[in-house]
Amino acid sequence: MLNKPIIISKKDEKYKTILFYPFKNKKNHGGLRVMNKFKKTDNFRPLLTIITVVKNGANTLEKCIKSVIDQKDVNIEHIIIDGCSSDSTVSILRKYSKNIDYWISEKDEGIYDGMNKGLQLALGDYIGILNSDDFYKKDSLKIIIKYFKRHKDIDFIFGTVFKGKILSGFWPNKIKWKFNFYSAHSVGFFIKNKSQKILGFYNNKFKYSADRDLFYRMIEKYKMKGIATTRDELIGYFAKGGISESVGFLDRLIEETKIRINNNQNIFFVLLLFTIHLIYQSKKLITKK
Known part of the structure; x- marks a missing residue:
């Protein structure tokens, strides 16, 4: 932990990092940052930011949070964006305020708007997305850190995910004619923060598939380099249902x-x-x- 960090912006960044979301009502946020506690990064322990977007997810959120807490020997900050839930979601966020680095609760324009807010708040060297009904396998994020350390030239990773069956692999050339060329966005996707800032935000005008738009830009426009974990290196569990299957x-x-x-x-x-x-x-x- 360290005191309030200094944010240094670069010219090629599509957005700037912020430490707190600009609220008028301070009851709408919480976590370690509000207690003036910030995670730090160094060469030996790079910081991984996990972003979770939730709305009325009280039934699954606690399991999601605990799966991040259970990642041992990994330097992690957890940012949670709530879309003004009407169930007990905010109560759960308050319960885990000493485990969550920063959480906010306000109306938003959907899941990708929430992800964009999380991106602005991310201090980590790397960023991962974890939906509120998904969860990581215990200690699996060590694998992601290992890959980023071993492959210095890569921008992103697609990890192996279980969604009724094992989803593994990454075939970038397929994006020219089909979008199912990767394992999963939530749970499985990790990207360097500096690469995300070059890409910019998720495009909110795409209600169902803004992640696929981001991946198209990532691969075709910016020619970023990625890698997949092996089939037996399971990162976590992706819940069936949700927006991706309701469309x-x-x-x-x-x-x-x-x-x-x-x-x-x-x-x-x-x-x-x-x-x-x-x-x-x-x-x-x-x-x-």
């Missing part, structure tokens, strides 16, 4: 098409992809009948 096929396909167009992928190729995916899904539905 209809056509809504998701339309948004993913907009992401490709927004990132200047060849319009004729994008429309061809749209048609192929539409025909393929239609055949699947007919076959089921």
